Amino acid sequence: MxxxxxxxxxxxxxxxxxxxxxxxxxxxxxxxxxxxxxxxQNEQLQRLVYLNEKTEKNTPxxxxxxxxxxxxxxxxxxxxxxxxxxxxxxxxxVTQDHSERTIEAELFKALTKTCLIESRETANYHRCGxxxxxxxAFFQVxxxxxRSQVSSSLGVYIPEGHTAKDEExxxxxxxxxxxxxxxxxxxIAWAPVEQGLSSRFDCKKRTYKYFxxxxxxxxxxxxxxxQYLLGTHDFRNFCKMDVGNGVIxxxxxxxxxxxxxxxxxxxxxxxxxxxxxQAFLWHQVRCVxxxxxxxxxxxxxxxxxxxxxxxxxxxxxxxxxxxxEIPLILFDSSYEGIEWKHNQQSLKTTIKHFQELWCNYAVRxxxxxxxxxTLSSISVPGNLEMNKLNSQILIEGVESKVYKPIMKRQLCxxxxxxxxxFAKRFKHKN
Amino acid sequence: MxxxxxxxxxxxxxxxxxxxxxxxxxxxxxxxxxxxxxxxQNEQLQRLVYLNEKTEKNTPxxxxxxxxxxxxxxxxxxxxxxxxxxxxxxxxxVTQDHSERTIEAELFKALTKTCLIESRETANYHRCGxxxxxxxAFFQVxxxxxRSQVSSSLGVYIPEGHTAKDEExxxxxxxxxxxxxxxxxxxIAWAPVEQGLSSRFDCKKRTYKYFxxxxxxxxxxxxxxxQYLLGTHDFRNFCKMDVGNGVIxxxxxxxxxxxxxxxxxxxxxxxxxxxxxQAFLWHQVRCVxxxxxxxxxxxxxxxxxxxxxxxxxxxxxxxxxxxxEIPLILFDSSYEGIEWKHNQQSLKTTIKHFQELWCNYAVRxxxxxxxxxTLSSISVPGNLEMNKLNSQILIEGVESKVYKPIMKRQLCxxxxxxxxxFAKRFKHKN
Numbered sequence: 017m018x019x020x021x022x023x024x025x026x027x028x029x030x031x032x033x034x035x036x037x038x039x040x041x042x043x044x045x046x047x048x049x050x051x052x053x054x055x056x057q058n059e060q061l062q063r064l065v066y067l068n069e070k071t072e073k074n075t076p077x078x079x080x081x082x083x084x085x086x087x088x089x090x091x092x093x094x095x096x097x098x099x100x101x102x103x104x105x106x107x108x109x110v111t112q113d114h115s116e117r118t119i120e121a122e123l124f125k126a127l128t129k130t131c132l133i134e135s136r137e138t139a140n141y142h143r144c145g146x147x148x149x150x151x152x153a154f155f156q157v158x159x160x161x162x163r164s165q166v167s168s169s170l171g172v173y174i175p176e177g178h179t180a181k182d183e184e185x186x187x188x189x190x191x192x193x194x195x196x197x198x199x200x201x202x203x204i205a206w207a208p209v210e211q212g213l214s215s216r217f218d219c220k221k222r223t224y225k226y227f228x229x230x231x232x233x234x235x236x237x238x239x240x241x242x243q244y245l246l247g248t249h250d251f252r253n254f255c256k257m258d259v260g261n262g263v264i265x266x267x268x269x270x271x272x273x274x275x276x277x278x279x280x281x282x283x284x285x286x287x288x289x290x291x292x293x294q295a296f297l298w299h300q301v302r303c304v305x306x307x308x309x310x311x312x313x314x315x316x317x318x319x320x321x322x323x324x325x326x327x328x329x330x331x332x333x334x335x336x337x338x339x340x341e342i343p344l345i346l347f348d349s350s351y352e353g354i355e356w357k358h359n360q361q362s363l364k365t366t367i368k369h370f371q372e373l374w375c376n377y378a379v380r381x382x383x384x385x386x387x388x389x390t391l392s393s394i395s396v397p398g399n400l401e402m403n404k405l406n407s408q409i410l411i412e413g414v415e416s417k418v419y420k421p422i423m424k425r426q427l428c429x430x431x432x433x434x435x436x437x438f439a440k441r442f443k444h445k446n
Numbered sequence: 447m448x449x450x451x452x453x454x455x456x457x458x459x460x461x462x463x464x465x466x467x468x469x470x471x472x473x474x475x476x477x478x479x480x481x482x483x484x485x486x487q488n489e490q491l492q493r494l495v496y497l498n499e500k501t502e503k504n505t506p507x508x509x510x511x512x513x514x515x516x517x518x519x520x521x522x523x524x525x526x527x528x529x530x531x532x533x534x535x536x537x538x539x540v541t542q543d544h545s546e547r548t549i550e551a552e553l554f555k556a557l558t559k560t561c562l563i564e565s566r567e568t569a570n571y572h573r574c575g576x577x578x579x580x581x582x583a584f585f586q587v588x589x590x591x592x593r594s595q596v597s598s599s600l601g602v603y604i605p606e607g608h609t610a611k612d613e614e615x616x617x618x619x620x621x622x623x624x625x626x627x628x629x630x631x632x633x634i635a636w637a638p639v640e641q642g643l644s645s646r647f648d649c650k651k652r653t654y655k656y657f658x659x660x661x662x663x664x665x666x667x668x669x670x671x672x673q674y675l676l677g678t679h680d681f682r683n684f685c686k687m688d689v690g691n692g693v694i695x696x697x698x699x700x701x702x703x704x705x706x707x708x709x710x711x712x713x714x715x716x717x718x719x720x721x722x723x724q725a726f727l728w729h730q731v732r733c734v735x736x737x738x739x740x741x742x743x744x745x746x747x748x749x750x751x752x753x754x755x756x757x758x759x760x761x762x763x764x765x766x767x768x769x770x771e772i773p774l775i776l777f778d779s780s781y782e783g784i785e786w787k788h789n790q791q792s793l794k795t796t797i798k799h800f801q802e803l804w805c806n807y808a809v810r811x812x813x814x815x816x817x818x819x820t821l822s823s824i825s826v827p828g829n830l831e832m833n834k835l836n837s838q839i840l841i842e843g844v845e846s847k848v849y850k851p852i853m854k855r856q857l858c859x860x861x862x863x864x865x866x867x868f869a870k871r872f873k874h875k876n
Contacts (some may be wrong), residue, residue: 033485039478047477048469054484055463061491100817104810154817204821227812229805284804286812343809345817363825367818367832372839374714374814375659377807379773380534382657382716384804387530387584387775388797391634395793402797409802 085131091180093164094140094171095189096207096215096354099123099156100366102200102373104342108149109156119147119201123158126196132162132189144215144349145222148299150341154204155223155349159215162189171208190359199369205356215349221271223348224301226289226339231407233312235277235287241311241318242273244325245304252431253324253333254304255297259434266327266431269294273304283405284385290347302338306412307422309339313407315419323423332427337412515561521610523594524570524601525619526587526637526645526784529553530796532630532803533582534772540576549577549631553588556626562592562619574645574779575652578729580771584634585653585779589645592619601638620789629799635786643781651701653778654731656719656769661837663742665707665717671741671748672703674755675734682861683754683763684734685727689864696757696861699724703734713835714815720777732768736842737852739769743837745849753853762857767842 039047101119103109110120120143124136133139144157164172165187167180174180186208193203245254252266272292278285289308291301307324310316323330392403408415429437469477531549533539540550550573554566563569574587594602595617597610604610616638623633675684682696702722708715719738721731737754740746753760822833838845859867 033489034481036478036482039481044474044477047474047481048466051464051469051477051480051484052466054481054488058484058488058491059463061488102810102814152813154820204824225816227809227816229808284808286808288812288816342806343813345813358824358826360826363821364832367821368836368839370814370818370821371835374811374818375835375839376772377811377814378659378714378716379657380532381804381807381811382718383582383773383775384532384800384807386655386657386718388800388804390584391793391797391800394634394788396788396790402794405801405805406798409798409805 085134087131087134087163088178089181091164091167091172091174091178092161093166093169093186094159094161094173094209094211094213096209096213096351097158097160097189097193097203098205098207098356099158100154100202100204101152101156103147103150103152105200106149108151109143109147109153111149119156122198122201126193127160127162129196130192132187132192133160142215144219145296145346147346148341151344151346153346156346157215157219157349157351159209159213163187169208171210173211188359188362190362194362194365200373202366202369203362204366205358207354207356209354213351218351219295219349220352221292221294221348221350222296222346223272223290223292223350224296225345225347226291226301226305227343227345228287228289228305228309228410229283229405230277230285230287231283231405231410233287233309233407234314235275235312237314237318238308238312239275241308241321242275244318244321245273246270249325250327251297251300251325252327253330254307255300256303256338257333257428257431257434258298259431259438263297264431264435266297268297268300292348299338301344302341303336305339305344306336309407309410310336310422313411316422320422330423331430331432334422334425334427336422336425339410340412515564517561517564517593518608519611521594521597521602521604521608522591523596523599523616524589524591524603524639524641524643526589526639526643526781527619527623527633528635528637528786529586529588530584530632530634531582531586533577533580535630536579538577538579538581539573539583539586541579549586552628552631556623557590557592559626560622562617562622563590572645574649575726575776577776578771581774581776583776585777587645587649587779587781589639589643593617599638601640603641618789618792620792624792624795629803632796632799633792634796635788637784637786639784645779648781649725649779650782651722651724651778651780652726652776653702653720653722653780654726655775655777656721656731656735657773657775658717658719658735658739658840659713659835660707660715660717661713661835661840663717663739663837664744665705665742667744667748668738668742669705671738671751672705674748674751675703676700679755680757681727681730681755682757683760684737685730686733686768687763687858687861687864688728689861689868693727694861694865696727698727698730722778729768731774732771733766735769735774736766739837739840740766740852743841746852750852760853761860761862764852764855764857766852766855769840770842 034050039050042050099119103119106119107115107117108119110118115121124133127133127139128135133141138161140159140161142159147153147156165181165183166172166185167174167182169186172180189206190203197203248267248269250266251268255266257263257266270291270293272290274290276288276290278287289305291304307316307320311318311320324333388403395402464480469480472480529549533549536549537545537547538549540548545551554563557563557569558565563571568591570589570591572589577583577586595611595613596602596615597604597612599616602610619636620633627633678697678699680696681698685696687693687696700721700723702720704720706718706720708717719735721734737746737750741748741750754763818833825832
């Protein structure tokens, strides 16, 4: 805020507008000078307006001449990196429009700034899976070829034209990157891997967690419904179909689905849903959670899950809003034969960063709790029930006056209809 | 973001700058027209830059002709309003530069939009006390004259030229305002009051609360230090002196100062500091908390408080950062003979809004907790101590390698020096 005000004064210096009568008194040269001056001020203002949302005031600097890093003196190493990030204020791991405000953009800024890679194109980079806007991760894995200071070890290779250093220990990848990354994106571990190992296709299992307050939910009903989701099923009614991107097989295998709820009646207690699968469909977890919430609210029966999994009977997905993305986190990605290496000092610093962030949120939550408790106590007749947390806050979208059961709602196109639609478009283009 | 881009194109329509050679070809009239055009564009841009943090895209609309509300058909009523607000994302209750992003600005938007007042100038408005940027309130009180639909009752008067309605019950001030206010600003209660009663000067006591996690603080030491602050003292070393605004008396009376800390060892447990006084100095609570934190960290002794209260011995305040504003909330303002009226339905809705906000923060805090616990468990040798909350996160500013005791730090100007400085400046101006 201070930055903006300063610019305002710098740029304008209490300049005032001249009236037409005053302008008439100036000669042509003076007028031309004025126009040039105003055009320059205009340009500065335009830049201020346009760049106002950028966190950096400067445009990214290109590498300066004469400061070029000599990558040819180093070998390269094929590694996996475990990245943790809080995605709440980001536009996603990656976006269609290659926006700057993504996890991936920050990662590459750090990788290039630290000269761990020469460029994205030459880094042999693959990601594990994309997370959407607002979604977080504890175990996002990327595979990438980093500069190495050893000459031979698992994953190390010497590109043509390169020589290699011969240090005893590898570079402190974690420490180097974390020092330049923002606090909400941290490298947790790294692992040297054989060439050809892919962070995306060699992932055996993925685990997501979803956090929500108990409110007035019937956790038992939610658990009953969860059981029906286990195993191999066609989950087309529990996701956003992505036919345009070639996804036509909606069969997935859910290995685990549990809900950890603390004992006791406090509606403000936090619950933790854990869901593990080999691979997930787009928005699958959020759709599953949305349905479980309706069941927990007793607006739907646990049998609804069975109905939605019966794609022969119900080939078209009823319209319902998926759950919020904020409480969702990719918590584990497991691989075979990977030896993750940590840096104890970095772990400490990472924990410290997260403690600061935790404090920000926890203090606000506590203040709100206090306010709500006081409001309940002044209600008549001192009705503490008023403070019980209402599960409706977990449901996205505007609450309709009369609840419409899922099986009575409007239906989306079926998979076959969507495939036909894309086939026509494809034909039309050619 | 979209709004800004649209404006950008609207305003500039791919206009390009004219070079001096091109300008020479124009005659004087054309140049004058250009200057006026550029001045207008400049002004629009200035507004865009200046107002970029506004939540609304439109400038406040003026009342349209023919839609004028006829205030002369109503009496007016002198009332107190109890306002609660979460100040975290606002620039303060009010700002020097009359920025729009303040609590007061939102209040007046609501008051004028609902035609409860005709204008700020004719509303006989007084505030209780200002809260700074980021500070919240549960019990901010304003006094103001609102439109009334009754003809005679406490606080009601019929201005010259007005007639009065004669309803049985007063307007639902709380409901009317809360429907147009943002969720984080809510009217809790109203009270009809006699003319001449001031929300600021008739306030008998004010209570602030400050929330912080226990971390590794020595709460007992903090409580011991708190005792020394009770009673009437000169608090110049526990505030930011405001000589420029005429404050030369730093004697205040602290009626209560307690710290509520839950039993048990969990460093993540929240503590609640409550401080009550008749009136407070600028930043007094934040300065008190900052000193108490240092004592809680065992970097200072509880006796430090006695030193700082001894203004004869220590007339100049040592430099130290005040505590963060986020956890601070004006929790109670008490008056004599006021009968606060609530609206049960509004209370319910207000609680619902705050529940939604609570959920946002609580979920994030829980997710961070889970991440930190997992990080601690992968540390070697599985050192859960690593997860213990470090109180350093509560201390503002960069931590220096070697702690400098308060009594050894650089000193600010004394009250006398500041008074002399302002006296000179005043003389100089005249």
